[in-house]
Each structure stands twice: as C-alpha cells, then as structure tokens.
Amino acid sequence: MASDTLSVGWIGLGNAGYPMAACLGKKGYRLVVRDADPERGVKFVEEYPKSRAATMAADCFTDCDVVVTMLPNGRVVREVVLGENGIAKHMRAGSVVIDTSSSSPFDTRELGAELEKLSIDLVDSPITQEQLHAIDTGGATLMVGSDSPKALEKVLPLLKDMSSHVFPMGSLGAGHTMKTLNNYVSVGSIIALCDALVTGQKLGLDPQTMIDVMNVGTGVNFSTKYSMSNLKSYDSGYQLELLVKDVRIAKDVMEKSGFQSELPGLALKYLEDSLKLVEKGACHSECLTSWEQRAGVEIQKTDRDKKANGTGSG
Structure with missing residues (x-):
C-alpha cells in the first residue's frame, strides 16, 4: 500500500x-x-x-x-x-x-x-x-x-x-483546465436558477416548489439538489469569493484558447455585483441577494414541515 x-x-x-x-x-x-x-x-x-x-x-x-x-x-x-x-x-x-x-x-x-x-x-x-x-x-x-x-x-x-x-x-495544467470548465458549467446553472426563482416569484410561483419540480425534471442540477435545495440555508461551505475567482480563471482560459463567448464576462459581472452585497466569507448561494435586489422581490422560503402537513402555502 x-x-x-x-x-x-x-x-x-x-x-x-x-x-x-x-x-x-x-x-x-x-x-x-x-x-x-x-x-x-x-x-x-x-x-x-x-x-x-x-x-x-x-x-x-x-x-x-x-x-x-x-x-x-x-x-x-x-x-x-x-x-x-x-x-x-x-x-x-x-x-x-x-x-x-x-x-x-x-x-x-x-x-x-x-x-x-x-x-x-x-x-x-x-x-x-x-x-x-x-x-x-x-x-x-x-x-x-x-x-x-x-x-x-x-x-x-x-x-x-x-x-x-x-x-x-x-x-500538466489539464486538471486545472478541467476544473475551471466544470465550475463554469456549474456557474451557468446557478445564474439560470437565480433568474428563474425571481421571475417565478414575480409571477406567483412558490420558489421552493419550483426547486422541487426541477429536481424531478430536466432543470435538475447541483444547486437544485444540494446547495440551494433548501432556499437561503447558505451553508454549502463554498464561498462566493472563491466562485468569483473560479469564473475569472474560466474567462481567462476561454480567451487564451481563442474561443469567443460573451457569457463568461456576463457571469463574472453578475457575481462580482453579488460579492459587493454580502459579508466576507459568505456562501456562494448567497449571490441570490443581488438577483432579489435587481428584481425588486424577496424570495420567500417555504417551511417544508408546514407544507408537508398541509398548513403552508401550496
């Protein structure tokens, strides 16, 4: 051994x-x-x-x-x-x-x-x-x-x-290349989920039920299953500032590869804006705060126990 x-x-x-x-x-x-x-x-x-x-x-x-x-x-x-x-x-x-x-x-x-x-x-x-x-x-x-x-x-x-x-x-470097591209795909799902949650709430949908639906639908991803499955728990252990760093690396990798895409820059802007609104060391899922601010809504967290007993919103 x-x-x-x-x-x-x-x-x-x-x-x-x-x-x-x-x-x-x-x-x-x-x-x-x-x-x-x-x-x-x-x-x-x-x-x-x-x-x-x-x-x-x-x-x-x-x-x-x-x-x-x-x-x-x-x-x-x-x-x-x-x-x-x-x-x-x-x-x-x-x-x-x-x-x-x-x-x-x-x-x-x-x-x-x-x-x-x-x-x-x-x-x-x-x-x-x-x-x-x-x-x-x-x-x-x-x-x-x-x-x-x-x-x-x-x-x-x-x-x-x-x-x-x-x-x-x-x-050498291939591992870090794969890591940054993996994280870039994950970032895309985080941003799309934040977009969907604030839009859904503005149109009368319950955000927690939205996540429940995605988890048995084609929208399922790491955030819906884990880091944002219980809205606003903010306890994934992965800091927003580290996510921002990873997006910067992904943007640099894509640019140096010669591939042109506007999405990395847009993702970086959104997450850097979020970073300004949270405390140092905040969980990456707390980026939702800036989406709430831009949408003019506050995402409502459903009490799952009440909902299961038929006393919460459904």
Missing part, C-alpha cells in the same frame, strides 16, 4: 483540505500536516495520532516523498512552494508536489517549469464532487494533470486512497 511506502506532507487543512487529508489518515498514512491556523494541525494529529504537525519552517517537509497543497489559489500555492520561506528548496530531488487547489492552468505550468529546475515534479489534481459533502467520505472527484509518467505512477495510488473518482486528464 502507498501508506506504507510514501512519506506525505499536507499543507492546508480548511473546509476541503481537512476531510481530504483525513481520508489518508483513516488509511494509515503518516502525514506531516500544516495549516495557517496551527490549531487545525493539532486537532488533526489528535484525531490521527500517526501524523505529526509541522511548524512554519521551510524545511519541515524535507523527508517527504510527496507534498499535497490544498490552498485558496495559485498565488498562495506559489508563495508556499517557492516564496521567501518556500518549501521547494528543502525538498529532495525526485519528490512530487500535488496541487489540489483551484488554480489557473497557465500559472500551474509556470510553477511546474520552475520546480523542474529543482528536480521536483508538479502534479495538478483539483477536486470537485457529485453531491454536497462528498469529500467528507472519500467521494471527491480528482482531475489530474502531469508531464511526468513516473510522477503520475508514483502518486496515483495516493490519489485513489483520497478519492473514489480519479481522472488523468493529460499534461
């Missing part, structure tokens, strides 16, 4: 990083973990005693064969790996960095070229999921890019221990 042969470092124990690292902890990996909040590392080691918490020193991952990063964006990944206190200069030749963050594929290729000079391979392996909180139970989907067949062979067992669905997509 890879848990017996690989020494693994992990940087980033946030909403996604902690449960992903925990998938390896449950399978007996001896992880060296680090987070900007040291208490997250302490908590992880308490839960998985085979692991140990790293300090912020650059040489904490010297003995690791593989270091996984799960960080907010590519800029942070680059700083952690190659910055003033970066870990790369202390890593062994032949080691591998796996970036599971949501980053620009172009930035990933640049980072890979610089790491290659240090004889370190970079693999991009961002995540998505088919249902809410799938990452908590090892059900994430990984999209993998690598220029090194040897590095890919080395890390695939590790990735499969992290996730149920692992898709090698091609050369």
